[in-house]
Amino acid sequence: MNAKLSRVMVVWAAPFVLGGLAAAVGSHYLPESIGEQARRQAELVPPVRFVALNVTLPVSRTIFPPGAGAAIASANCVMCHSAGMVLRQPAMTVDEWSTEINKMRSAFGAPIPAEQVDELARYLGVINGRKSGPEPSAVDNQAS
Ligand code: HEC
CATH class of the missing domain: 1.10.760.10 (Cytochrome c-like domain)
Known part of the structure; x- marks a missing residue:
């Protein structure tokens, strides 16, 4: 592969590589989805029971x-x-x-x-x- 071609490939590939890296790191900081929260809470909290009180x-x-x-x-x-x-x-x-x-x-x-x-x-x-x-x-x- 000639030097010019590999330079072009690096220049074009760099944003994808950096973007992928940023997405992988960034997803760690995303807030937990509502579905995920509900699943986690269902494991932690026993079912709620309602009773009538006077x-x-x-x-x-x-x-x-x-x-x-x-x-x-x-x-x-x-x-x-x-x-x-x-x-x-x-x-x-x-x-x-x-x-x-x-x-x-x-x-x-x-x-x-x-x-x-x-x-x-x-x-x-x-x-x-x-x-x-x-x-x-x-x-x-x-x-x-
Ligand atoms: C529609 C409902 C409502 C009516 C009718 C009402 N109030 Fe109130 N009043 C409130 C609420 C709610 C609070 C609690 C406000 C707060 O915690 O800031 C309050 C609180 C108060 C307080 C405590 C001080 C304050 O500002 O929190 C006084 C004195 C008072 N009202 C006087 C009156 C008088 C005199 C009247 C008749 C003209 C009256 N209220 C009619 C809802 C009402």
Whole structure:
């Protein structure tokens, strides 16, 4: 074989050889396929069995204390969490309560009409309120 021909063969063969090498090394780093994972887990994990359990959750007896706005709270705030959950939060200013209520509306879809937000915020500010001061706000302001 003349020298020129063997040089041409080396030049053409080199990408294939290098490519093959890269594929062989690279396949070692490929993520495990889903099928492979399922097979491996089936060997490790015994079959899962489901059983029915009866769990009696505690009933909340906490209600919103009487006052202007209590009815709004009872109608709009306890379908997702208890009144106690609202009452146990850190005391907030009326503005902060307003932000909190609007967060419940925009982030979670609480069905309270916009025109009742102020009255409810004032009520919550009375039953679990604080005066505004230099300390940081208790709400994370997710409404905006
Ligand atoms: C549609 C469901 C839903 C309704 C209705 C709802 N909330 Fe919430 N509320 C949530 C969820 C979910 C969380 C927990 C949010 C979290 O962990 O960040 C929460 C948390 C809170 C918190 C704790 C602080 C916080 O931001 O996590 C307060 C206070 C609160 N709600 C007040 C109210 C008031 C007042 C109302 C009535 C206007 C109300 N919520 C109505 C879903 C709701």
